[in-house]
Amino acid sequence: MTGVLAGALGLVVGLVIGTLGGGGGVLAVPALVYALGQDARTATTGSIVIVGIIAAVGVLARLRGRTIDWRTGVGFGIVGVPTAWAGSLLNRAVPQPVLLLSFAALTLAIAVLMLVKGGASAQQADGAAVAETGAVDGGGSAPPTAGGPGSAGATAVLAAPARLSVARRVGKIVAAGSVVGFLTGFLGVGGGFLVVPALTMLMGLSMPAAIGTSLLVLTFNSISSLGARVGHLDLDWAVIGPFAAVAVLGALGGKLVADRMSGAALNRTFAGLLVVVGLFVGVQSLLAL
Template identity: 85%
Template sequence: MTGVLAGALGLVVGLVIGTLGGGGGVLAVPALVYALGQDARTATTGSIVIVGIISAAGVLARLRGRTIDWRTGVGFGVVGVPTAWAGSLVNRAVPQPVLLLSFAALTLLIAVLMLVRGSSSARRTDGAGPSPGTPDGGSGVPAAGGGTSGATAVLEAPTRRRATVRRVAKIAGAGSVVGFLTGFLGVGGGFLVVPALTMLMGLSMPAAIGTSLLVLTFNSISSMGARIGHLDLDWAVIGPFAAVAVLGALGGKLVADRMSGAALNRAFAGLLVAVGLFVGVQSLLAL
């Protein structure tokens, strides 16, 4: 009976990860704790295994498409490896109520940020028009042959360098934070990666979803490495959970291909609000 329930929950988690590029760990941890009776530390470890398997399957399913920003994804993954390891070490020293309350608070914060950012983007899009001084909506840069192309090129070079430095700094900072929280909370980090890729790196929601799966694969492998001597895995639960979740992830990709970026953003934020409130209330009642 436990295996059947684990499979059913795995299907839901897989659909969420396949559709939204993250959030599966946000569901997997409460599912393992409240539905399958595991303690928080065992659940966070099991969640990392499950999310890692699902994410790797999601990356393979997207290899032929153009929905993965490989440079950004590899950058996030590489800088997150040492911090995910550190987060896993901290996880073992923190009491269970603190883990679950931290989990709930972070999901609610990210949901609010995504909803606010989504609303702001929608207002900018609705009011978009030609830039001042450029009636045709052009860039305002003189065309070649106007006598200023050389000067423009000289000015653009340092601008491009500054933009590159800013982008690298964003990847290093956000990737490090996401990696640490992946190890600490055992959630794969997708519910942080997707907002980071859209709000900080400027990726579209479909690209952020595909890239997030690549980052989750990196972070899950690193987090498992840090736990290798302290594994407490119930394969009777994790096996059917992960196996069915992979099938759900493949189905989720088909759903994502038919949804707009705005709809995906709202769905992701709504999921975080629901899970954050549930875990927060349950954790407070258990104090």
């Protein structure tokens, strides 16, 4: 009976990760704690295993497409390795109520950010597209050509802003990747529900690209977090096995759903999921105090 319930919950988690590129850990941790009776520490470890497997399969399913920003994803993943390790060490020293309340608070905060900034980002993207179309159609003055008068001066003027832009992008990757890695190790959520907002709001990726790239980051972070737990692993394979196996199938189905949804719809769905889960875990944790 436990295996059947684990498989059913795994299907839901897999669909969420496949469709939204994250959020699976947000569901897996409460499912393992409240539906399958695990303690918070065991659940966070099991969630990392499950999310890591699903994410790796999701990356393989997207290899032929163009929905993964490999440079950004690898950058996030590498930066997050040491901080995921540190988060995993802290996980073992923090009481269960603190883990679950931290989980709930962070989930709600990210949901609010996505709802507030997600709409604004979409409007800015639309405005940029209109402006670009106007420029292409001759609505504004054309920039000087490479061989025209003053082109050398223009190149020199543009070089510094270009270097500054690259430095800012690298800085964003280091900052966001470090935070995501730490929270992956600490809360066992894989970080997808943080990676997707970071990739859309900070790095400017479209929602489909953010979803694919987040799966690559989740794979990195999951491997690092499990490495930090070697020697302290408490895994119930009777639960994790069917959970992960069915979740993989759900993730493949979720990719088909994601391909048919707009970026705005994916953004709203993701934020709504975080609100529901955050409120549920927060209320349950407070009642247990």
